[in-house]
Amino acid sequence: MFKKVIIAEDLDAMNLGIQQVLKDLNIVNFQHSKFCDEAFLKIRAAINQNEPFDLLISDLSFKTDHRKATIANGDELVQKVRELQPDIKIIAYSVEDKNYRIKSLFDNAEVDAFVLKGLNSIEELKKAIHIISTSDQKFISPEVSSALKEKNNYEIDDIDILILKHLSLGTPQDDIIQILKDSGIKPKSKSAMEKRLSKLKDFFKANNTVHLVSITKDMGII
Structure with missing residues (x-):
């Protein structure tokens, strides 16, 4: 099971829900960031201190405020984190249900799991954490699993x-x-x-x- 987790989520209610999931799984060493830039800096600092995170759970959409953001959304965050720390496990946790965007996360950012926020998201998040911590298998919420199964006969050139x-x-x-x-x-x-x-x-x-x-x-x- 994971020992050190970072959560990138700007909504307090969602953040508390994720934290409770981690506690239920006996994961007590976790940090939280409401901004993508801050999450990335924490991940980089942890690497420099030889105490890297082994799991990132990130939303995709973040509200903007007065701060100037270098990393605007979760898509950019997971891609940059994957480049910085190739072996970290990543779970995208979002309301996003567009197939092309979900598929891009797996193909380009190589996320390990995608959990759709909804009625069953807490149990699915627990399942995703368990699966990717014990194997190299990927996890995707059943409601959007067609994103990985769907084949389109048109290829971009x-x-x-x-x-x-x-x-x-x-x-x-x-x-x-x-x-x-x-x-x-x-x-x-x-x-x-x-x-x-x-x-x-x-x-x-x-x-x-x-x-x-x-x-x-x-x-x-x-």
Whole structure:
């Protein structure tokens, strides 16, 4: 079982719930941070003191205040922590239920578990902690398990990323098509461009092009 845990959660009620779970599992050495930057600094300090944390439990969404945040959300925190301390176990604990975002956490940040906040979250959090502390198995709440099982026959390629980058810079679609034409890259027509964007919107479940750009920025794709 884990010996030293850090919780990154900005809501007091949720934090108290997580602490009670740890106490129920006889884990008494834990710390708490309401801000991602603070949590990251504590993790780095623990490593420098040769007393590293062996588990991070982090929310994904954090409310902003007057402080200037270097790490804006839990997605960024878990990725930075994974780079800093590759062997730490990480549980994402969130109300997030979008498949693409959950899958990104497992694929890019290599989280060990995802627990969906809800009616069964306390018991699921206990189960997740037990599973990842005793094995290399992953845990994901049943309600969102389709995020890892779902397969999509559309794969993002370098051209998609190039188009998304231009869109994020405000480049008009007609200008993007001309840039691609000049480089000898398809799509070379407006209809082909719209078809590709439509597939991307479906893939990321985006409501429109602006939403698509926002999603891919959040995921670190562009």
